[in-house]
Amino acid sequence: METSVLVINCGSSSIKYALVPKDPDRPRLSGLAERLGSSDARLKGTDSQGESFEQPLGAADHAVALEAILARLDGRLPVAVGHRIVHGGEHFTRAALIDDDVVAAIEHTAALAPLHNPANLEGVKATRRLFPDLPQVAVFDTAFHQSLPPRAYRYALPEALYRDHAIRRYGFHGTSHAYVSRRADALSGLEGGGWLTAHLGNGCSTCAVWHGRSLDTSMGLTPLEGVVMGTRSGDVDPGLHAHLSRQLGWTIERIDEVLNRGSGLLGLSGLTNDMRELEVAESEGHAGAALAIEVFCYRIAKSLAALSCALPRLDGLVFTGGIGENSAMVRERVSALLPHFGLQLNHTVNAETIRGREGRIDAGGRQLWVIPTDEEGQIATETRQRLEETAA
Ligand code: AMP
Numbered sequence: 001m002e003t004s005v006l007v008i009n010c011g012s013s014s015i016k017y018a019l020v021p022k023d024p025d026r027p028r029l030s031g032l033a034e035r036l037g038s039s040d041a042r043l044k045g046t047d048s049q050g051e052s053f054e055q056p057l058g059a060a061d062h063a064v065a066l067e068a069i070l071a072r073l074d075g076r077l078p079v080a081v082g083h084r085i086v087h088g089g090e091h092f093t094r095a096a097l098i099d100d101d102v103v104a105a106i107e108h109t110a111a112l113a114p115l116h117n118p119a120n121l122e123g124v125k126a127t128r129r130l131f132p133d134l135p136q137v138a139v140f141d142t143a144f145h146q147s148l149p150p151r152a153y154r155y156a157l158p159e160a161l162y163r164d165h166a167i168r169r170y171g172f173h174g175t176s177h178a179y180v181s182r183r184a185d186a187l188s189g190l191e192g193g194g195w196l197t198a199h200l201g202n203g204c205s206t207c208a209v210w211h212g213r214s215l216d217t218s219m220g221l222t223p224l225e226g227v228v229m230g231t232r233s234g235d236v237d238p239g240l241h242a243h244l245s246r247q248l249g250w251t252i253e254r255i256d257e258v259l260n261r262g263s264g265l266l267g268l269s270g271l272t273n274d275m276r277e278l279e280v281a282e283s284e285g286h287a288g289a290a291l292a293i294e295v296f297c298y299r300i301a302k303s304l305a306a307l308s309c310a311l312p313r314l315d316g317l318v319f320t321g322g323i324g325e326n327s328a329m330v331r332e333r334v335s336a337l338l339p340h341f342g343l344q345l346n347h348t349v350n351a352e353t354i355r356g357r358e359g360r361i362d363a364g365g366r367q368l369w370v371i372p373t374d375e376e377g378q379i380a381t382e383t384r385q386r387l388e389e390t391a392a
Helices: 064-072 100-112 118-129 143-147 159-165 174-188 240-248 252-261 263-267 275-283 287-310 321-326 326-335 346-351 375-391
Strands: 007-009 015-020 031-034 041-046 052-058 081-087 134-142 194-200 205-211 213-217 314-322 343-345 362-365 369-370
Touching: 007 118, 007 375, 015 064, 015 375, 031 064, 041 064, 052 064, 064 118, 064 321, 081 118, 081 375, 100 118, 118 134, 134 375, 143 174, 143 213, 174 194, 174 205, 174 213, 174 314, 174 375, 194 287, 194 321, 205 287, 213 287, 240 252, 263 275, 263 287, 275 287, 275 321, 287 326, 314 321, 314 326, 321 326, 326 343, 326 346, 326 369, 343 362
Parallel strands: 007 081, 081 134, 194 314, 314 369
Antiparallel strands: 007 015, 015 031, 031 041, 041 052, 194 205, 205 213
């Protein structure tokens, strides 16, 4: 019997999908429908033979793309669909079996994630219409961080902003931090370790995890807070907005655009948000690239040091995400900034642990791990768990 879960990550003009079997040795089918809503939408992916394909979809919307995706699953009808939903607010502390009430609650949270939640919901609604008999589960990026205590999630703002407008820190990348910290527990043999996890991709965040629970994290009300990212600034002085408005006459839309899309590694380097290109440029003497990498690593180390306050005991540090999994240089520089944590890097093993390899990269002392993230696998796991609990 087919026991795969179809994992869907729906953006405003794209759908990322993966058919995730229960047996990790069975291959996954995955792909991406993109340019939805334009006249040349297309679907790219791999089939069950491992062959890649590309299929034009014409002027497809989300529903047409979902039908095309299902036709590409080679007759393997999933047992359930797991949807990635960015923001679950305070309402969702874990994955939820989707019904009309859950859809309404996600809609209610849209004000907190106006770019993401409506697009995610579009996928949910289209999938429910197309496959009304297939159970669907919503897995939230924020849910893992609902275990944060008030001292970590409250801003020092007037109470009414929290009470009446839900303004607080939520945190994101929850499925990734949950996956790698549980994997670190399993690999280290520690039951419920104290981990600092660093998800370093195009978006970047850090997290303090104790006994499988998130105690603090670097992102806040939105995914803009925290460490430096590909094009996002991370933390800036909250007075910056007023300054740019008063001194330069910038609108709030322009400030938002610059902080989200023109800052971070791209803004600092004046070159690119791609760490691979920055590493090459730095080696060729590009001063902006060197500065961008230095600020990036320093701010990650500073964030990890700050988050260590949340943990009763620190067992080690876990790197993940495109940069965390592949850039031995970034791992080396971040570790070197934290000598007081008792981190000793095994430089040879560190250099070899790239391209999806999982491994321990310390030379004794506190543990250092590289753990490739598996957000799709984690969404499939949480989807299955929710269904099993509902059936029990
Ligand atoms: P993600 O969002 O997790 O896919 O990560 C994207 C980031 O990973 C980009 O900044 C890439 O430049 C970076 N990345 C991917 N491969 C490498 C690599 N081999 N070395 C350095 N950075 C990499």
